[in-house]
Amino acid sequence: MFYRAHVLIEMTSNSIHLGASQVKERLEREIAQAGLSNEVKVLETGPLGRGVPSPFLMIYPDNIMYAPVTVSEVREIVSEHLLKGRPVERLIVSETAPALKEGYFRPSPLAKEKRVVLRNSGLIDPGSIEDYIAQDGYQALGKVLSMSRQEAINIVKDSGLVGRGGAGFPTGLKLEFTMKAPGEEKYVVCNADEGEQGTFKDRLILEGDPHSIVEAMAICGYAVGAGEGYIYIRAEYPESIRAVEKAIESATDTGLLGDGILGADFSFQVKIRQGAGAYICGEETSLLESIEGKRGEPRIKPPYPPQAGLWGKPTAINNVETLANIPPIILNGADWYKSIGTPTCPGTKVFTLTGNVNMLGLIEVPMGITLRELLYDVGGGIRGGRQMKVVQTGGPSGGTMTPDMLDVPMAFDTLAQFNSALGSGALTVVDDTHCIVDVVKNFCEFFLHESCGKCTPCRIGNKRIVEILDRMQRGRGRPGDLDLLRILGENMKTTSFCGLGQAAPNPLMKCLDYFQEEFEKHVTEHLCDCQVCEMKPKRKEVGV
Amino acid sequence: MEAVKGENLVFSEVDEILEKYQNERTPLLAVLQDVSRKWGYLPRDVMGYVAKKLDVPSAQVWGAATFYSFFETEPVGQYMVRVCKSAPCHVLGAVNVLGTLQRELGIQVGDTSRDGKFTLQATSCLGVCGVAPAMMVNDITYGNLTEERIREVLALYE
């Protein structure tokens, strides 16, 4: 049947609680009442990100978006726009996102936006494998099945794709190591634990385009010689779990998973495993321990997962965003991919904007964009016209960027040169109303809560750091506290067992240097200029 | 057995869960997740039973059960309210969210309300920082929390 128009409605965990179900129900009722049932089709779609208020309606082929939509507005949209063809200007995109308003009229609105991994998110019905296939889905899988493993891996290698989970390891090499590791039984694992605070890109991909991950896992499975893939999704993402479950089901029904896929001598299935609330399980070996039913403590490396991973077998572990890049790379070739981004760090990156920025949300842009562009062009600047104090990239384990770094190109290699890190691409913006001691303590508390406890420097070091910051906040800082913090941080960085402990003091160390005065003021004068810290004893003294 | 039902009945329900995963390798966490969904927490006897059935030492079952913050080993409220306290929520007022919840529910973080309805916990990033500050009630996430919206959400569960 041919439909004159498609209305996509956002159905995600968040939008449902902002009334998406009711909106959808009303929408279908109104369309039926208007006699448009045969002309207009309502489809569910995943989140779009980019600070779009939920729930949104996207109307094709007009490319017009209404957001956020309430039940009471549905009738007007149906009668005016769908029936009479007159978009309801007043409702197009919310007032809170004026900078983006124009963007929602046209595809690829922002000059810099480049959608590779989010190519389908928000545009297709994530529950429909037909929709995905209509967007060239599963063609890449078909293509690799006619190649040798090495040929398939070579494309990924040549593309220069590096892991998007934070470590930035070349993906093609990882696949090759796994492929070449001795042994019959091998595994592919997708890391969808996404515990880095401020990050929700993987969720959007899983909920908006789950088939892209299923397809990519199958491609990797073929390339390394694995028959089984596991996708480890954090328990906080029930919607993602449902979306992927459904995708696996329909791919299996369609013969795109299972035995003898597309007539080739290749069998592959995907299983879901859920996390249970532990950030450390994003670390690849902890994740494997967790799948094996154990405490998520990191393993001794070497051996690395490509040598000995899940149940001791060679395993390729990749992040969701990394995987989402693979089908387009296979289809369009390595050169196409290398044409995006910077020469040394090709491709796009999904950034999530969080904290004190006008527009929360996410955007996919080529590598090399500057922080300034992200903050001011995309994010619409700091809330309330305040100044930026710090931006934490890639969550607290990533890098800390200070205002002097606004023009550094954002890519794995360039940021590393500045002693910072891209990490997962999360940007947490902190404005100048926030006390640095308070912000740093918040980061440190996160690690205290999430440390697995295996090694001394992280287990006890985090505790001592938080205790010292806490007493500074209460006006009980002692002379020498800043030195102690530096000693503890340095020790944690150099002697911790795994990446969590090694990265944990990053924000602390960076801020101790950059905001030394503010820290000192807390200790020596018991003063918090931002008036965030309580500084109890000082007040008492004043009162006396 | 802390659960109200008769012991055999409970174990037959556990058997059902175990059966679901009988072809899985190392399904311990998946089984515990289902148990936790069913009873809201992991009753000790059920853990012992699961340990025996899966042939996993019960010390290791306990080790895993206490490692993950989504598992409870003591009974909790009907609704588990988890407030995100990570930085993106923190800088947008997570402290106020916690304060409001403590006031509205009349309990401190870590406690269960007297009627057994709500347990309040602080947690790490829920991955919905785009609508910070945020919280989760059981399986469902709520964002853009203001005092008013918190009251609205709580009303859904009253």
Add this chain to the structure above:
Amino acid sequence: MAKVAAEVNRKDEQENVATLYLDGREIQVPASSSVLEACKSAGIHIPTLCHMDGLTPYGGCRICVVEIEGQPTLAAACVTPVREGMKIQTSSKKVREARKANLELLLSNHPLDCQLCDRNQFCELQDLAYELGVRKIRFEGEQQHHEVDISSPSVKRDLDRCILCGRCIRTCSEIQSVFAIDFANRGFESYISPSLGLPLGESVCINCGQCIHACPTGALSEVEHVEKVWDALNDPEKTVVLQTAPAIRVSIGEPFGMPQGTISTGKMVAALRRLGFDYIFDTNFSADLTIIEEGTEFITRLTQGGVLPLITSCSPGWIKFMEHFYPELMENVSTCKSPQQMLGAVVKTYFAQKIGVEAKDIVMASIMPCTAKKYECQRDEMRASGYQDVDYTLTTREAARMLREKGINLAEMPEEDFDEPLGLSTGAAAVFGATGGVMEAALRTVYEKVTGETLPKLDFMDVRGMDGVKEAIVDVKGTPVRVAVAHGLGNARTLLDTVRAGEVTYHFIEIMACPGGCIGGGGQPIPTNLDIRMKRIEAIYNVDKSFPVRKSHENPAIQKLYEDFLGEPNGEKAHHLLHTHYSCREKM
């Protein structure tokens, strides 16, 4: 086992070597070494805490860190494999500071009251603080606190002193395959927890005490009976009888500075007598008695078609292990009580009669190398005399503590003899203390009883030594008797699984819960490690050699006991006093 060792050797020969630069010195090591092993072979000392030879490396304490050129972080020597050309600094400023910082962090979460700890002076944490020159603990703050767990009859857990090195967990799982304990919670709140978070006394713990040897601090120790024994000694109404196990005489000198592997039987008796015990008997006497009873049981099963293999029963840790994990082998396990319990029963009946004291007025104490004996003596089945047959069990360490309190230096004691008549024993009883010993002693007797001939050679070398599982075929006048010996319950599990699967058939199996047998028991002096175990074993065989009589059935005191009191081996009275039964336990 021998095969495995041979394979390992062959692999070593083929293996490549790697060249390293340790503190600027060029050395060559097998390419599969860890940095720690490499340093050791070069004579460079690296301090460690969570590492323990014989356990899988862990890498948690971060004390053993070294600096590797080109690496931004420090590496833990115990878990870092060597690489060709590696340049390693083992005592640079960075390394020394990091070690100190991590130790100070551990100390900041540890009570600083060494004076009150029973591991004072035998504590690796204490030693390390001294060794690294820690004079001040820069970090302070909240400490984790847990109630002391004294629910177990054998092992006391004071988790405030725990540094989470995990050595106990790895010992319990890798060496003993009991899996009674694991880490629980996470981060700063991590702690060591028994099964399902229950107290240790309600878990599958089999009371072997091997975790005590593994523990570098005072977090794990025995449940003490010292006060109770002092009270008995100070009670004029009580006749206090003591027995000392075969393995004590080769280890009790160690806490008094005597070299490891010194035989100090005479000095030990003299020292203990000065504590005020009324009678000091030898568990070796009842070891001979055990051989008569168990040997008879074996011969009966062998010749009359009983359940085989017969499995020994003198190790109470093994018995509890069997009850939890191998209840289907219950029929195979000898019904004989352990020598400790046999002597207790005999003392409170035969000997009580003999000296005209009522059993209720006798306090039977023992010194054992074992923590599980504390649990064994409290089992309900162990009341053949109508009273608890053995009242208190001291470990070797506790005995040394009592002597120290009384100011007795064992090393300076004269040589004295055990009391008559339950102090007389043979060389066969002596070897009970080492793995393979019960088997060897039994074979000496069984052979002669079955064949009626004198055994040409008393030493059964095949069942001696530290191989985990040992096998031998003994030709008993044309009948090949197949025997196996396992020590350490991990090895026992390996052996029993092959038996259960019907892969091999044996006639007789000896199982000891502790590595090396009783000389490596959980109650022995600290430290107890492979090297020390081997020295004690050597001493045990020297004790054997020093006896004119080396077969249990030739012990005249035993012969007299049967004549005067017990009647026939395995007879009714013997059965009542010297045999027991077992029960099935939850596997959990």
